[in-house]
Amino acid sequence: MSQEFEPKIVGFLCNWCSYSGADMAGTARIQYAPNVHIIRVMCSGRVDPSFVLKAFREGADGVLVAGCHPGDCHYTAGNYKTLRRMPLLAKMLEQFGIEPGRFRLEWVSAAEGARWARVVNEMTATVQKLGPLNWKNHVRHT
Amino acid sequence: MAIAALKRFVADHVAPAAFIPPKPRGEKVAVVGAGPAGLSAAYHLARNGYDVTVFDALSIPGGMMAVGIPDYRLPRKVLQEEIEYIKRMGVDIVPNTVVGKNITLEEIFQRGYKAIFLGIGAHRSHKLGVPGEELSGVLQGVSFLRDFNLGKKVEVGRRVAVIGGGNTAVDAARTALRLGAEQVTIVYRRSREEMPVNKWEVEEAEKEGIAIRFLAAPTWILGTDRVTGLECIGMELGEPDQSGRRRPIPIPGSSFTLEADTVIAAIGQAPDLTVLGKAVKATGWGTIEADPETCATAQPGVFAGGDAVTGAATVIDAVAAGKRAAESIHRYLQGQDLREGRAFDVPKELIAHKELSEDMEYVPRQEVPTLPITERRSNFREVELGLSEEMARREAERCLDCAACAECLQCEAACGPKAIRHQMKEEYVELEVGAIILATGHEFYKPQGLPQYHYGRFPNIIDSMEFERMCNAAGPTGGEILLADGRKPESVAFIHCVGCRDAHSNTYCSRLCCMHAMKQAHLVKEKTGADVYELYIDIRAGGKGYEEFYERVQREGVIFIRGRGAEVIPVDNRLVVKAEDTGLGRPIILPVDLVVLVTGMVARADTAEVAKTFHVTRDKDGFFLEAHPKLRPFHTNTDGIFLAGTCQGPKDIPDTVAHANAAAAEALVLLGRGRVTIEPIIAEIDPDVCAGCKVCVELCAYSAIEFDAERKISQVNGALCKGCGVCVAACPSGAAQAKHFNDVQIMAEIEGVLA
Ligand SMILES: Cc1cc2nc3c(=O)[nH]c(=O)nc-3n(C[C@H](O)[C@H](O)[C@H](O)COP(=O)(O)OP(=O)(O)OC[C@H]3O[C@@H](n4cnc5c(N)ncnc54)[C@H](O)[C@@H]3O)c2cc1C
Ligand code: SF4
Ligand code: SF4
Ligand code: SF4
Ligand code: FES
Numbered sequence: 001m002s003q004e005f006e007p008k009i010v011g012f013l014c015n016w017c018s019y020s021g022a023d024m025a026g027t028a029r030i031q032y033a034p035n036v037h038i039i040r041v042m043c044s045g046r047v048d049p050s051f052v053l054k055a056f057r058e059g060a061d062g063v064l065v066a067g068c069h070p071g072d073c074h075y076t077a078g079n080y081k082t083l084r085r086m087p088l089l090a091k092m093l094e095q096f097g098i099e100p101g102r103f104r105l106e107w108v109s110a111a112e113g114a115r116w117a118r119v120v121n122e123m124t125a126t127v128q129k130l131g132p133l134n135w136k137n138h139v140r141h142t
Numbered sequence: 143m144a145i146a147a148l149k150r151f152v153a154d155h156v157a158p159a160a161f162i163p164p165k166p167r168g169e170k171v172a173v174v175g176a177g178p179a180g181l182s183a184a185y186h187l188a189r190n191g192y193d194v195t196v197f198d199a200l201s202i203p204g205g206m207m208a209v210g211i212p213d214y215r216l217p218r219k220v221l222q223e224e225i226e227y228i229k230r231m232g233v234d235i236v237p238n239t240v241v242g243k244n245i246t247l248e249e250i251f252q253r254g255y256k257a258i259f260l261g262i263g264a265h266r267s268h269k270l271g272v273p274g275e276e277l278s279g280v281l282q283g284v285s286f287l288r289d290f291n292l293g294k295k296v297e298v299g300r301r302v303a304v305i306g307g308g309n310t311a312v313d314a315a316r317t318a319l320r321l322g323a324e325q326v327t328i329v330y331r332r333s334r335e336e337m338p339v340n341k342w343e344v345e346e347a348e349k350e351g352i353a354i355r356f357l358a359a360p361t362w363i364l365g366t367d368r369v370t371g372l373e374c375i376g377m378e379l380g381e382p383d384q385s386g387r388r389r390p391i392p393i394p395g396s397s398f399t400l401e402a403d404t405v406i407a408a409i410g411q412a413p414d415l416t417v418l419g420k421a422v423k424a425t426g427w428g429t430i431e432a433d434p435e436t437c438a439t440a441q442p443g444v445f446a447g448g449d450a451v452t453g454a455a456t457v458i459d460a461v462a463a464g465k466r467a468a469e470s471i472h473r474y475l476q477g478q479d480l481r482e483g484r485a486f487d488v489p490k491e492l493i494a495h496k497e498l499s500e501d502m503e504y505v506p507r508q509e510v511p512t513l514p515i516t517e518r519r520s521n522f523r524e525v526e527l528g529l530s531e532e533m534a535r536r537e538a539e540r541c542l543d544c545a546a547c548a549e550c551l552q553c554e555a556a557c558g559p560k561a562i563r564h565q566m567k568e569e570y571v572e573l574e575v576g577a578i579i580l581a582t583g584h585e586f587y588k589p590q591g592l593p594q595y596h597y598g599r600f601p602n603i604i605d606s607m608e609f610e611r612m613c614n615a616a617g618p619t620g621g622e623i624l625l626a627d628g629r630k631p632e633s634v635a636f637i638h639c640v641g642c643r644d645a646h647s648n649t650y651c652s653r654l655c656c657m658h659a660m661k662q663a664h665l666v667k668e669k670t671g672a673d674v675y676e677l678y679i680d681i682r683a684g685g686k687g688y689e690e691f692y693e694r695v696q697r698e699g700v701i702f703i704r705g706r707g708a709e710v711i712p713v714d715n716r717l718v719v720k721a722e723d724t725g726l727g728r729p730i731i732l733p734v735d736l737v738v739l740v741t742g743m744v745a746r747a748d749t750a751e752v753a754k755t756f757h758v759t760r761d762k763d764g765f766f767l768e769a770h771p772k773l774r775p776f777h778t779n780t781d782g783i784f785l786a787g788t789c790q791g792p793k794d795i796p797d798t799v800a801h802a803n804a805a806a807a808e809a810l811v812l813l814g815r816g817r818v819t820i821e822p823i824i825a826e827i828d829p830d831v832c833a834g835c836k837v838c839v840e841l842c843a844y845s846a847i848e849f850d851a852e853r854k855i856s857q858v859n860g861a862l863c864k865g866c867g868v869c870v871a872a873c874p875s876g877a878a879q880a881k882h883f884n885d886v887q888i889m890a891e892i893e894g895v896l897a
Contacts, residue, residue, distance in 0.1 A: 010895060016779050017759070027771065037895035041883060042823060046867030054889055058896040072759060074779060075866035076843045085871070110779075111761040 007061035007127040011036040011120075012051060014044045014079070017068035017109045024113030032117035033124040036064060043067065045078030049089045052103065056093075059136045062102045062127040066119070069107040079107070101126040102133060144529075144537050147510050151534040153220075162619065162628070163232065167191040169475055172255040174198075174241045177205020178457045179448025180261030181228055182464025183471070188231040190472055195255070196233060199240040201292070205263050206449070207457060209288040210310070212317050213522035214513075215343075242418045247444065257443045257471045260422065260430060261464060264411035264449040270305065274363025275407070283310040283408025290317060299403030300324045303372050305360055306408035307337045308454060312344060314406045315352050320522060326352045327400060331359040331377050331390040346525060349515055357390065361397065363405055372400045413450040422446065429453050435486040437467035438474075445470055485551055508537040577782045577809035580766060581802060582752060584743040584788040587641025587648070594709045595640065595739055601626035602717060603710055605640070605739045606658060613665050623669050623736075631735035633673040634666050635719045637707030642742035643679060650763055652742030654794040656682045659740040660692060663700045674700045675732055677707040677721050685794070703730070710737050743792040756783050765791045776805040781818070784808055823865035823882050825858045831877035832856055838869035838878055 013019040019040050025032065041047060044067025052063045065086060073079040086105045093103050104123055108116045171187050173180045176198035184194045202208050204221050229235060239245060241262075250258055267282035269275060279299065283306065290296045302323040304315040307330035315326045328347075330337065333356045337344060348354065355374070362373040376396030379388035412428035422439050423431040432439045432446040439446050447463030449455055470480050511527045518525060529537060554562045586607055589597035597603050602625050604612075615621040625631050636659045641647040656678065663674045681702070683692045696702065709720040719732040745764030746752075753760050758778040759767040766789050769777040776785050786802035787793060793801065812818065825846075827838070832855040839847045839856055846862035847869060849855075858869075858878075867880040879885065 008896060010892060020779075039888065039891050039895065041867060041888070042880070043866040043868060046871050046880060046883060048871040048885065048888075050885075051888055051892065055892050055896065058893055060896055068759075071754065074757065075864055075868070076757070078843070078866045078868045081841065081868050081872070110759050111767055 005128055005131060007035050007124060007132070008059065009036045009062040009064055009120075009123060009127060010055040010060045011038045011064040011066060012041055012044070012047045013038055013108075014046075014067040014074070015040055015042050016074035017072060018044075018066035018106075018116065020110035021066075021108040021112045021116045024110065025116045026113075028113045030113055030117045032120050035124045035127075036120050043073065043075050043078035044082040045073070045075065045080075047082060047085075049085060049092075052089060052093075056098065056102075056133065056135045059134075061130075061133045062104070062123060064104050064106065064119070064123055066106045066108050066116075069109055072109060098133065098135070099130050101130055143541055144507055144510070147508070147529050148534060148537055150526075151529045151531075154528055155531070164189060164191040166193065169193065169257075170195065170253075170255045171257050171259070171471060171475075172197065172250045173259045173261060175205060175261035175263055175448070175450070176200075176203035176225075176235055176237075177261055177263045177448060177460060178207060179263070179450070179460035179464040179467075180205065180259065181225065182461040183259045183261060183445075183447070183468045184233045184464075185228050185231065186465050186468030187471060188228070188233050190468070192472075192475075194233045196235045197239040197241050197245070197250075198235065198237055201237050203235050203237065205261075206265075209291040210284065210313070211457075212287065212291070212313050212320075214316070214320070214518070214525045215313070217524050242416075247418065251443070256475055257445065259437075259464070259467050259471060260418075260439070260444065260446040260450055261448045261460070261467075262413050262418075262430075262450045263460075264413045264429070264454050266412050266414045267310075267407060268410040268412065270360060270363075270407045270409060272360050272362055274365060274369070277363055277365045277369050278367060279365070279369035279403055280363060280405045280407065283314045283406050284411055286314055286406055287317060290321075296321065298323045299369075301402045302326045302404045302406065303360075303400050303402040304328045304406045304408060306330065306410070307332065307339065308408065308410070309339050309343070309456075310411070310454065311406075311408035312339050312347050314408050316347050316350060318404070318406065319350055319352060320518070320520060322520065323404070327402075328352060328354045329358050329360060329372070329374060329400070330354060330356055332379065332387060333357060336387045346512065350518055351515075355400075358398075359390065359392065360405075364399070369403055369405050370401070372402050372405055374398055374400060411449070411454045427453060435466065436470045436480040437463060438470060438480060443474065445474075505536070505540050507540070508533045577784065577812045578756065579784045579786050579802075579805050579809055580752070580756060580758070580778075580789055581786040581805075582746060582749070582789045584765075584792065585746045587741040587744045589640050589739045589741055591647060592640065595637070595707075595737075596710055596712070597739055600712050600717070602631075602735060603737045603739065605741045606655065606662065607741070609662055609738045610658075613662070613669075621669075623666055623672075625735055629735075630670050631666075631672050633675070633732075633734040634663075634670075634736045634738065635675045635677060635707070635717075635732055635734045636663060636738045636740050637710075637719070638676065638678040638740045639706060640739040640741045641744065648742065648744060648763060650742075650792070651682060652792040653682060654792060655740045655742055657685070657688055657691070657794065659738070660695050660700070662738065664695050664698060667695075667698050667700065672735075675719075675734070676700060676702045677705060677719065678702060679704070679706050685796075703732075705730070743788055746789070749789070756780065758783060758785075761791070763791075765789065776801055776808065782809075782812060820861065821865060823880065824860050824863040825865065825867065825869055825878055825880050826860075827856055827858055827873075828877045828879070829853065829855050829857075831875050833875045833877070835874065837872050837874065841868050841872055843868070 044065055047065050055063050067079040067082055070079060090103055094100060106119050170193045173184045173194060173196040176196045180196055184196050187194045203225050207216060207221055247258060265284055267284050298318045298321050302318040304311050311328055315328050319326050357377040358374045359377055360372050361375050363369055364371040364373060376393045377390040378393055380391045381389060383389040415424050425431045430446045430450050432451045437445040437447040445467045447467045448460035473480050508529060510529060513523055513525050551564055554564050589595050589605055611617045612619055612623060613621060638659055642652045659676060663676055666672055666674050681692060683689045703723050705722040705724045707719050707721045711718050716733050716735060717737050721730055723730045749760060749764050757780045761767045766785050768775045768790055769779050784805035786805040787798040834854040836849055839849050844862050844864055846859045847856050850857055867883055870878045870880045
């Protein structure tokens with residue numbers, strides 16, 4: 001029996017909402033996929049598109065950016081900037097040949113532990129279906 | 143809005159609340175006249191604890207409402223019910239007593255009455271002042287209606303001419319029609335616009351077949367001993383007179399004759415002052431001289447109002463005068479100034495301007511259904527049938543809510559400690575503060591959301607807040623636990639967890655409602671001895687002394703049934719609660735008199751807005767979210783803003799106090815220090831790398847980046863920067879960096895997690 005593919009997903013989470021939300025999922029003892037490797041940033045607005053590219057190049061099979069719901073950003077409007085940057089980046093990634101399911105922007109509040117778990121499970125399942133990305137090798141060889 | 147029609151709907155459908163007698167004051171007050179002015183004065187005086195006697199000359203009470211306004215406009219049953227209500231308040235109505243003839247004002251005072259209100263109305267018709275007025279077949283409008291209403295024999299001929307344009311004239315004409323007259327003509331000296339009567343009454347009269355000759359006045363009533371006709375002259379309108387209406391002037395040579403065998407004169411009325419003797423003064427119009435606002439006459443202790451003072455006007459004016467007089471009499475008897483602190487005018491204020499949204503749909507006014515014309519002749523059934531519930535709802539929904547307050551000032555008058563100042567205006571105050579504590583509290587779940595409990599539809603289904611109010615000594619029942627009809631309940635059911643622990647409303651437990659339901663059960667036992675049932679899912683009695691209290695109410699005989707109350711249905715005069723007794727494992731049915739829905743605490747409706755204002759977050763149930771559920775339970779993620787009480791989640795009073803004290807202490811720490819320490823996580827710009835593009839300047843939500851025009855670079859003000867890193871992510875040259883979250887560190891982290 002072949003071992004099931006375990007994708008590696010990098011998650012950029014804002015400190016105030018999504019990181020706390022993930023914390024909440026933990027305190028609530030919610031079981032969910034262990035595939036997202038979290039990098040904490042102060043605000044989703046800190047996420048430079050080059051971080052996402054870097055993650056894919058370093059071998060990530062998926063990248064998740066999560067922040068406060070629009071209107072709830074701890075810094076008033078940081079996530080509005082994210083909201084403008086990330087769709088642009090998504091288009092670019094598609095042109096690079098990276099399937100849309102591998103990059104995701106989500107809003108998760110500090111109270112939404114269950115939602116965080118659901119987002120992670122969904123994304124893990126999607127990327128699992130898409131299989132390994134291997135952009136690392138791909139980039140090197142062309 | 144059809145306000146009159148809506149008021150009528152409410153009056154038709156809502157029984158007056160049970161009257162709770164006030165403490166008797168002992169002083170006796172006499173009211174002369176049982177018309178709307180007198181009855182209104184009697185009602186308000188009785189409510190205030192005075193012992194009121196009403197004397198009336200006629201055999202039935204109601205004044206013009208009973209002997210003037212016909213049945214088809216004011217059904218006698220409705221009037222009778224209102225009068226019965228006033229009688230039940232302890233007001234004594236003495237009929238067949240003409241004050242001035244059977245008893246004088248002096249005699250009334252001698253009998254121990256301390257004040258007198260004269261509401262004798264205006265029952266004497268003005269004379270037409272034309273030849274032929276003494277002929278048989280000439281009737282006075284008011285006496286015609288009175289005789290008819292008192293059941294005396296009244297006859298009209300085939301052709302009836304009614305002279306006048308007010309309510310008396312129109313009512314006399316419509317009554318004559320119902321008594322069998324074939325042709326009824328109203329002769330009025332002005333035009334339609336000047337008629338001092340509701341427009342729709344005139345329209346109904348015309349629909350019924352009554353002709354109106356505008357701009358015509360009688361000059362001669364023709365006939366030898368019986369009326370045969372009426373000679374009239376045409377009129378035109380000249381300059382406005384004192385009443386503001388244009389004065390009619392006869393047009394020479396415009397005479398014409400109307401055939402008539404009955405002429406009813408209804409050109410105005412005055413009170414019959416002859417009986418009162420010289421005690422009160424009369425005005426030039428033949429009315430009683432009295433202050434239009436306080437109702438005081440020249441004689442101390444004697445007050446007057448209604449038609450007797452104003453001349454023929456309306457029921458509502460008379461009711462208002464009676465109410466004003468009652469207040470004046472109260473002040474007079476208590477030795478207070480009649481005017482001080484009183485507002486007589488209804489204050490007029492500009493109604494808030496309301497933006498109407500574009501897609502708002504135009505809804506026409508609901509037409510009040512009327513009796514078909516063919517069914518009106520020869521009977522006195524009510525013509526205006528009133529709105530149905532559905533129509534009333536639709537009409538009420540047309541309200542734009544532009545002025546929620548009706549400016550009636552009743553609240554100001556009712557508040558003993560004068561805590562309400564209606565004229566106060568809202569103002570914006572700017573305060574400079576070092577810390578903010580949010581203590582905005584909670585709301586209670588509104589049981590309308592759970593239709594199975596029928597809350598709001600039946601009077602004896604109430605929620606815990608309403609019950610709490612009823613138990614309060616300062617509440618509407620003075621602390622007595624009563625049913626809507628004033629009886630004491632014999633059995634009461636408390637339904638726990640309304641709006642809590644339920645997927646249809648809220649899933650959390652509100653923590654304190656079990657306890658307050660038990661406290662309330664204890665109060666029912668103590669105050670009424672009624673049977674008390676508590677229908678619960680689990681009893682949550684955690685806390686010092688709480689379990690012991692649970693034991694105690696059980697000993698007091700409160701019956702605890704484990705099972706959620708499933709439904710409340712009214713059966714006959716009682717309520718039936720359906721539930722499943724999980725102890726017995728079978729459904730049960732409990733007939734009770736009163737059901738109390740034990741509602742849980744919910745976040746206030748405006749928490750989302752308040753959260754935005756203060757940059758705090760909310761939990762899944764809408765309460766403000768603490769920074770950490772265990773270690774920072776009254777902090778928020780926004781520095782300097784703290785939470786206290788139920789705005790953070792359901793709490794009882796001791797927990798609220800502890801929480802609030804902690805928040806205050808934390809705020810004091812900030813204030814005591816007088817300085818704030820800021821996080822080291824801020825942005826910095828390397829002046830050697832910055833290209834001066836100003837992209838970052840625009841992005842910063844805190845205006846922390848300034849552009850140095852001289853050096854052509856941007857600079858971060860460290861005290862203003864919050865460290866979000868938005869500018870860093872945008873800087874094309876890599877000059878802007880976030881301390882502790884710089885590009886190098888994050889790139890290394892990415893490599894680390896993917897290694
Ligand atoms: C029927 C009943 C019985 C109870 N009995 C008991 C009992 O016996 N023992 C017990 O310990 N507890 C009891 N409780 C619970 C107790 O009432 C609460 O614990 C307590 O009231 C919480 O206090 P608070 O200050 O947090 O909120 P609240 O008492 O709700 O006060 C909040 C205040 O903030 C104001 N406010 C809200 N928003 C704003 C705004 N934006 N700007 C300005 N002001 C605002 C509100 O108008 C309100 O005055 C009972 C509750 C109920 C309903
Ligand atoms: S405290 Fe009692 S009544 Fe209130 S929600 Fe919890 S279990 Fe239900
Ligand atoms: S880090 Fe945020 S707050 Fe600080 S200067 Fe940059 S944009 Fe402004
Ligand atoms: S975005 Fe970067 S380069 Fe442009 S002004 Fe700001 S710090 Fe300088
Ligand atoms: S702080 Fe969470 S998105 Fe800005």
